[in-house]
Amino acid sequence: MRTFETIVSGIRAMMLGSAERSQKKEEIAMKVIHCVKYGSHRDLVVAEVDPPGPPQPGEMSVRIKTAGIQFSDLVRIAGDYQEKSELPFVIGGDAGGVVTAVGDGVEGFRVGDAVLTPGGCVERVNVAARRVTPLPEGTDLEQAASFRNNYATGLWGLQLGRLCPGETLLVHGAAGGVGLAAVDLGKLMGARVIAAASSEEKLTVVKTLGADHTINYTDGFRYQVKELTGGRGADVIYDPVGGDVFDESMRCVAPYGRILIVGFTSGRAATAKTNHLLVKDAQVIGYTMGGLSRHDPEKNRANAEILLDWLSHGRISPYVSHRLPMDEIVEAYQLIVDRKVIGKVMITT
Ligand SMILES: NC(=O)c1ccc[n+]([C@@H]2O[C@H](COP(=O)([O-])OP(=O)(O)OC[C@H]3O[C@@H](n4cnc5c(N)ncnc54)[C@H](OP(=O)(O)O)[C@@H]3O)[C@@H](O)[C@H]2O)c1
Structure with missing residues (x-):
């Protein structure tokens, strides 16, 4: 028969176990901003989800540091975009981050490289290497992600x-x-x-x-x-x-x-x-x-290269008027709605 003490110590052990588990989960969970229903930016949700595992062949993992949001996201969130995004979807577009792992068969990238990646407002992504752009040495990550x-x-x-x-x-x-x-x-x-x-x-x-x-x-x-x-x-x-x-x-x-x-x-x-x-x-x-990008992808690529060259040589000057953390995503979109943004608003992740 179990004594009162053994029952209490069992409960304490269970509690400790669950605390440890939730601490571990906190360490590995990552934040993402989801649109869970069509409508207003006020309904956006900052969710905690499991991060992606190791990259598959041809992919790399990127720790996103900063992501741009824009007017057209509001149209997408309202469900009025030409092509409706399937719910829930991650909001935002271009992001800037650092490579944390490189999958088999990926060449030209190393852990620690600063890159531009699709992904939006999320802390980590695994993404096909062909969709990632390496940034020339010395290029400002936020400016690059914004422009x-x-x-x-x-x-x-x-x-x-x-x-x-x-x-x-x-x-x-x-x-x-x-x-x-x-x-x-x-x-x-x-x-x-x-x-x-x-x-x-x-x-x-x-x-x-x-x-x-x-x-x-x-x-x-x-x-x-x-x-x-x-x-x-x-x-x-x-x-x-x-x-x-x-x-x-x-x-x-x-x-x-x-x-x-x-x-x-x-x-x-x-x-x-x-x-x-x-x-x-x-x-x-x-x-x-x-x-x-559909009708003339070559021209699109060529223009992207020209622009990155101009950026890295300081010939163009992208401007960021606001930067907000993920938890303030509603306020960030409200700045766009209220016509307060000059250039770009960025979300730090
Ligand atoms: N064709 C394409 O491929 C393409 C690509 C990207 C974006 N776009 C479109 O281009 C437009 C601008 O995008 P953006 O990212 O530059 O937006 P943005 O940063 O929010 O700038 C839009 C500007 O529009 C002006 N504006 C006038 N009436 C407005 C109103 N009722 N509400 C909000 N702004 C108003 C504002 O300037 P003032 O306050 O000075 O009037 C504002 O600075 C959007 O319609 C977007 O969908 C098209």
Whole structure:
């Protein structure tokens, strides 16, 4: 028969065992930010899950340190994206981290290398080596993780818009992710850049980062653009906002001008009237990065290499206005909703 003491010591041992187990679990569990239902960023969940095991052949393990989030995630979280993501999914996109293990058959990477990887807001990932980009020595990990998608969007847009040195580039939403990238790239490509945004604070930063002229477009912009261009208008207009901003752009586009349709943060996709395009000798060009990677992956890769080279040589300057921990993911997305972000908001993991 068991005595009272043996029962108590048995319970104590069981308790100790479970404490040890939960401590061990804490050590090996990792954090991930999951979208568990379509709707609002307020419903995002910071979950604890088991980390991935050792990498499979052809893969590597990466400890993610910083991951970017962006406006388009909100569309995905709402379930309004062209291709719906299966629930639950990890939010975020490009991430920067350090290689912790290399699977069989992987060449060119070593443990400790700084890399760019897909993965989003999660502490650890196993990922196919071909999807990982090694960073040149001395490249800032956060800047690198923040820049790729925005700058790739900017570069491909300005290429499609055939921006030439000496031309005038008007950038809307110029302090936003893709907008600020277009300002930076437009300057590098030799254009005169007019940056339009909604607050003096944003315009000050954009000016510091190289814009030649700034316009607060809250009350319209066409007269200012006409004045700055001697009545001619802008040769290329980069438009991630749409709606009224697109409508007004049609009134200050130069002859043979090109308006790039990048997105619709205003919430309205405007209608381009073909008779207006005809009388203005103007073009409207829509594009997506998904389209480029599907239809011309070589060009996509070549552009990514050019951009990484420019970044590592300090020729472009990605800007991060906010960095928040994973536990503050709702606040981080709220900054995007409230139009407070300049350049990019990063999540430290
Ligand atoms: N075509 C592509 O392949 C591609 C690639 C990436 C992103 N995108 C799209 O490009 C757009 C911009 O993305 P992003 O990451 O640059 O976004 P972001 O960093 O949030 O910047 C968007 C900017 O839009 C302006 N804006 C105007 N009306 C707004 C509103 N009602 N709500 C929020 N912002 C508003 C804001 O500037 P002000 O406050 O100064 O007006 C803001 O800075 C999105 O529609 C995204 O889906 C397209």
